[in-house]
Amino acid sequence: MSLVIELDQQGAKVIGQAPERAPLTPPKPANEGHGDVRKKIVPNVKQPTEPTNAEWEGGQYLSMQEWLDGSQEGGAILLQPADDVKKLDGRIGNAALISVDFHRIGDGRGYSHAFLLRKRLNYQGRLRAQGAVTADQVFAMARVGFDSFALRADQSADTALRSLDSFGVPYQGAVVAGTATDRADANFAARVRLLERALVEIAQRHDRPALASSLSAEDMVITDVIARLKLPIDIFTLETGRLNPETLALIPQVKERYGIEIDVRRPDEHAVAAYITAHGKDGFYDSVAARKLCCNIRKVAPLDEALNGRDAWLTGQRRDQAVTRGALPEAERDSERTMQKYNPLAAWAWADVLAYATRFDIPMNALYQRGYVSIGCEPCTKAIRPGEDPRNGRWWWENQGSKECGLHTIQNVTR
Amino acid sequence: MYCYDAVDRLIVEERVAQFRDQTLRYLAGELDEDAFKPLRLQNGLYIQRYAPMLRVAIPYGVLSSTQLRKLAEIARKFDRGYGHFTTRQNIQYNWVKVEEVPDILAELATVSMHAIQTSGSCVRNVTTDAFAGVAQDEIVDPRPYCELMRQWSTLHPEFAHLPRKFKVAFNGAKEDRAATPVHDLSFDLYRDEVGEVRLIVKVGGGQGRTPRIASIIKRDLHWSEMLTYTEAVLRAYNRLGRRDNIFKARIKIQVQELGAEAFAAEVESDWAHLRNGPNTLTQDALDRVAQFFIDPPLETWSEPASKTLAIDPNFQAWKKRNLTAHRHGDYAAVTISLKREGIAPGDATDAEMDFIADLADRYSFNEIRVSYHQNLILPHVPRAKLHELFSELDSRGLARANIDMASDIICCPGGDFCSLANAKSIPLSAAIADKLAPIEDEIGAIAINVSGCINACAHHHVGHIGVLGVEKAGEDWYQIMLGGRPDGVGRLGVLTGKSVRQEDVPGVIDRLARHYLDVRNEGESFIAAVERLGTDSFKIILAEEPAAA
Ligand code: HEM
Ligand code: SF4
Numbered sequence: 001m002s003l004v005i006e007l008d009q010q011g012a013k014v015i016g017q018a019p020e021r022a023p024l025t026p027p028k029p030a031n032e033g034h035g036d037v038r039k040k041i042v043p044n045v046k047q048p049t050e051p052t053n054a055e056w057e058g059g060q061y062l063s064m065q066e067w068l069d070g071s072q073e074g075g076a077i078l079l080q081p082a083d084d085v086k087k088l089d090g091r092i093g094n095a096a097l098i099s100v101d102f103h104r105i106g107d108g109r110g111y112s113h114a115f116l117l118r119k120r121l122n123y124q125g126r127l128r129a130q131g132a133v134t135a136d137q138v139f140a141m142a143r144v145g146f147d148s149f150a151l152r153a154d155q156s157a158d159t160a161l162r163s164l165d166s167f168g169v170p171y172q173g174a175v176v177a178g179t180a181t182d183r184a185d186a187n188f189a190a191r192v193r194l195l196e197r198a199l200v201e202i203a204q205r206h207d208r209p210a211l212a213s214s215l216s217a218e219d220m221v222i223t224d225v226i227a228r229l230k231l232p233i234d235i236f237t238l239e240t241g242r243l244n245p246e247t248l249a250l251i252p253q254v255k256e257r258y259g260i261e262i263d264v265r266r267p268d269e270h271a272v273a274a275y276i277t278a279h280g281k282d283g284f285y286d287s288v289a290a291r292k293l294c295c296n297i298r299k300v301a302p303l304d305e306a307l308n309g310r311d312a313w314l315t316g317q318r319r320d321q322a323v324t325r326g327a328l329p330e331a332e333r334d335s336e337r338t339m340q341k342y343n344p345l346a347a348w349a350w351a352d353v354l355a356y357a358t359r360f361d362i363p364m365n366a367l368y369q370r371g372y373v374s375i376g377c378e379p380c381t382k383a384i385r386p387g388e389d390p391r392n393g394r395w396w397w398e399n400q401g402s403k404e405c406g407l408h409t410i411q412n413v414t415r
Numbered sequence: 416m417y418c419y420d421a422v423d424r425l426i427v428e429e430r431v432a433q434f435r436d437q438t439l440r441y442l443a444g445e446l447d448e449d450a451f452k453p454l455r456l457q458n459g460l461y462i463q464r465y466a467p468m469l470r471v472a473i474p475y476g477v478l479s480s481t482q483l484r485k486l487a488e489i490a491r492k493f494d495r496g497y498g499h500f501t502t503r504q505n506i507q508y509n510w511v512k513v514e515e516v517p518d519i520l521a522e523l524a525t526v527s528m529h530a531i532q533t534s535g536s537c538v539r540n541v542t543t544d545a546f547a548g549v550a551q552d553e554i555v556d557p558r559p560y561c562e563l564m565r566q567w568s569t570l571h572p573e574f575a576h577l578p579r580k581f582k583v584a585f586n587g588a589k590e591d592r593a594a595t596p597v598h599d600l601s602f603d604l605y606r607d608e609v610g611e612v613r614l615i616v617k618v619g620g621g622q623g624r625t626p627r628i629a630s631i632i633k634r635d636l637h638w639s640e641m642l643t644y645t646e647a648v649l650r651a652y653n654r655l656g657r658r659d660n661i662f663k664a665r666i667k668i669q670v671q672e673l674g675a676e677a678f679a680a681e682v683e684s685d686w687a688h689l690r691n692g693p694n695t696l697t698q699d700a701l702d703r704v705a706q707f708f709i710d711p712p713l714e715t716w717s718e719p720a721s722k723t724l725a726i727d728p729n730f731q732a733w734k735k736r737n738l739t740a741h742r743h744g745d746y747a748a749v750t751i752s753l754k755r756e757g758i759a760p761g762d763a764t765d766a767e768m769d770f771i772a773d774l775a776d777r778y779s780f781n782e783i784r785v786s787y788h789q790n791l792i793l794p795h796v797p798r799a800k801l802h803e804l805f806s807e808l809d810s811r812g813l814a815r816a817n818i819d820m821a822s823d824i825i826c827c828p829g830g831d832f833c834s835l836a837n838a839k840s841i842p843l844s845a846a847i848a849d850k851l852a853p854i855e856d857e858i859g860a861i862a863i864n865v866s867g868c869i870n871a872c873a874h875h876h877v878g879h880i881g882v883l884g885v886e887k888a889g890e891d892w893y894q895i896m897l898g899g900r901p902d903g904v905g906r907l908g909v910l911t912g913k914s915v916r917q918e919d920v921p922g923v924i925d926r927l928a929r930h931y932l933d934v935r936n937e938g939e940s941f942i943a944a945v946e947r948l949g950t951d952s953f954k955i956i957l958a959e960e961p962a963a964a
């Protein structure tokens with residue numbers, strides 16, 4: 001018996017021993033185009049006569065005709081490409097297994113067999129693909145209803161298992177034809193998967209990437225993906241000394257939920273003391289310059305320090321958060337810090353963040369429930385009314401244009 | 416223009432990742448040629464005569480300027496600085512490297528483009544009228560239906576290994592500019608008495624060695640069942656189409672052998688289970704895509720009645736030949752001819768593509784169309800700016816006034832690039848255009864199509880004059896066909912006689928054209944004269960002298 005992959009509720013499992021890997025035909029030189037290709041076309045393809053494998057775990061397969069002629073009590077049926085599956089309508093009885101024989105990769109009749117067995121004849125039992133079953137076909141085969149794959153002898157089970165996950169949200173059915181809600185659901189699933197792909201790629205591409213977390217819902221989304229996929233992306237936060245207790249409470253929550261220790265960065269004590277002496281603890285209300293200085297001491301300097309020696313950083317910024325972020329790219333060059341900067345949630349709407357929070361039940365800052373949308377330092381953040389511009393909750397005494405601090409400067413778009 | 420959402424984007428990105436993995440396994444020797452072949456074909460990668468060729472889909476021929484710039488960049492970075500636009504609204508790169516293809520696909524993905532199912536035995540890139548949403552004779556805008564079909568047929572798990580390739584086309588106008596009668600499956604869109612969109616379904620049209628005009632199998636399909644009906648057609652073909660002989664594997668043979676009625680009955684019996692099912696289109700689904708196919712903000716302009724412009728004969732000729740009326744009277748659709756002297760038909764360099772993208776930004780709301788005739792179109796140009804646009808095009812040699820004329824030849828890559836070719840087609844097209852140049856204006860509208868072999872990539876069966884390369888003892892010989900037309904119900908051309916040598920082809924066509932000039936009625940076009948007098952009356956002219964005149 002060859003290697004069989006079976007799908008069930010728990011996922012995919014591999015049954016049987018891998019046979020000796022058949023020797024591989026080395027790839028032909030890339031350019032096969034010399035000479036006359038027409039001579040390579042073999043016009044007549046013989047119809048298959050012999051099954052590629054006549055046995056299953058329980059003995060000999062029965063051909064469709066043998067099955068129809070017999071008692072239909074137990075045993076396994078082997079369908080050939082040319083068989084008319086519809087003849088089995090109402091006569092599947094208690095077949096232990098139906099296997100569909102693929103004689104060539106290019107003969108797609110078996111896919112329609114599977115569709116008809118599942119959707120038209122309502123067959124619920126094991127449905128196997130055998131013969132020319134390669135790792136790269138397994139995904140499509142699973143989608144038409146196969147749940148068992150006897151791989152061709154030269155195929156690797158690992159590759160086949162991996163390929164089962166090729167596409168997260170394929171087209172067809174409700175995704176294309178359905179209602180607006182169907183598509184919205186599909187889009188949410190797709191957005192999550194795009195985020196996962198983006199983070200995996202960042203983790204692979206960089207040596208020391210880090211998420212600069214403000215402990216916002218956005219950052220919790222990213223944190224959740226980092227934790228679920230166990231990605232080597234560090235997480236730090238800028239503890240300005242003026243954060244709300246509700247915000248700070250997330251640090252131990254993250255530890256408890258994910259076992260991740262967020263690196264807490266604090267501002268330079270002397271600089272803070274000097275600021276308080278010169279401007280007063282809340283001197284930032286007096287002028288933009290004083291506010292920027294405070295931000296500088298409490299956030300920008302610690303951030304620079306946290307990023308020192310890294311080759312990439314990530315943020316939870318979104319385009320619709322602020323006028324200043326309308327053109328936010330998903331990847332940009334932070335030329336001041338000479339490293340890549342990623343904003344993997346750039347295209348997300350607040351509704352997507354909330355949907356993620358619900359779906360994955362992530363830790364959330366308690367202030368959100370009290371009308372806060374954008375949460376920063378306690379004295380500089382307030383709740384907003386429903387429908388109000390989110391930024392009205394930050395530095396509300398300043399005008400919109402100045403509401404960035406030098407942390408997220410506008411960068412050159414790289415994609 | 417359609418704008419990708421997260422679902423579309425994810426599929427394209429995952430497709431790139433999947434193909435990258437497959438290519439790496441192939442190059443590492445883990446995947447043999449047999450297993451890799453269907454995978455690469457379904458990503459548009461052919462192995463050609465001199466190098467691998469990559470075919471990129473331009474779904475239903477609509478491009479944004481950003482996308483065209485990306486196509487230019489790919490030509491520059493990964494090819495030899497040019498691309499070839501095809502009759503199926505695709506672009507082909509003839510000099511790519513296998514190991515770089517995943518990178519090219521990744522670049523395409525950044526502008527919502529891909530090469531999925533541009534070759535292989537699967538549902539190919541969907542095509543339609545290049546003037547969709549613009550043409551005055553349009554009844555229903557086909558683009559939303561094309562986009563729905565594109566999505567549904569992309570990576571359909573059941574129909575990736577059909578007996579042969581499967582091409583789908585839509586027509587929503589009075590004049591069929593999408594050659595639907597020669598497609599495997601095609602739809603004519605119309606409105607019924609109560610204004611609901613319905614479709615006439617045609618199957619089994621095709622060209623190649625057994626050309627056939629498609630048969631109508633349904634006349635009143637409601638738009639919401641477009642996908643379920645297509646599914647039934649594809650299942651009938653996938654299960655019962657011939658697989659014993661590659662030359663008889665297209666659906667046209669199945670329809671021919673079974674008879675259109677029996678084929679339709681098979682489809683209907685399956686469709687009975689599918690209608691009102693999960694693939695039945697909701698109004699939401701149609702609205703979701705239709706919202707992207709709305710008019711750009713067109714304004715009211717008044718055309719300047721400048722005297723100096725009126726006397727510029729080149730401008731006048733170009734205006735006469737290269738404009739198509741727009742639904743909005745102050746605008747016109749401008750066709751940029753890619754049929755230029757000394758340049759292979761349909762070819763454009765990276766600099767030209769960049770240039771045309773800039774023109775699209777300045778004159779046509781960032782939009783470009785690719786036509787069945789292998790030309791590029793700026794669909795919404797204010798009439799008041801035509802002269803300005805003409806001058807810019809002229810300065811780059813892109814203002815040839817030959818649309819639908821003798822030198823606007825549809826031509827396949829042929830023996831210069833294609834490994835299946837019997838004969839060359841590019842140099843021959845140039846020779847034909849040269850020969851007819853003195854009488855081109857007099858002849859007026861005429862469709863000449865030149866294919867390098869029976870695969871008929873240049874649609875020679877439906878050219879008013881079709882030329883087909885056949886090989887004789889290692890030499891390039893050609894058959895010449897007369898009287899084909901791709902529009903309306905469609906008509907296949909008939910052979911004019913024995914095949915002739917390459918050097919004799921232009922002379923034969925010249926005689927056909929001159930005969931037309933002799934016998935035509937006032938204002939009668941070439942094809943109308945052929946149809947009135949019959950192809951035989953033209954054949955006789957050729958028989959009067961030996962072919963090697
Ligand atoms: C004083 C300069 C600023 C500094 C040092 C700063 C720092 C940060 C940091 C480190 C984050 C975490 C990154 C992340 O979300 O992953 C963040 C998030 C955020 N920042 Fe800022 N920021 C500054 C200014 C602003 C301004 C001016 C606005 C709004 C106009 C703003 C709005 C946001 C928003 C909406 C988030 C997302 C999470 C949240 O709302 O808490 N920030 N900021
Ligand atoms: S947000 Fe307010 S308290 Fe926090 S660093 Fe900036 S100015 Fe200071």
Ligand code: SF4
Nearest residue numbers: 827833836867868872
């Ligand atoms: S018609 Fe023949 S020669 Fe021309 S491109 Fe097609 S296959 Fe090649």
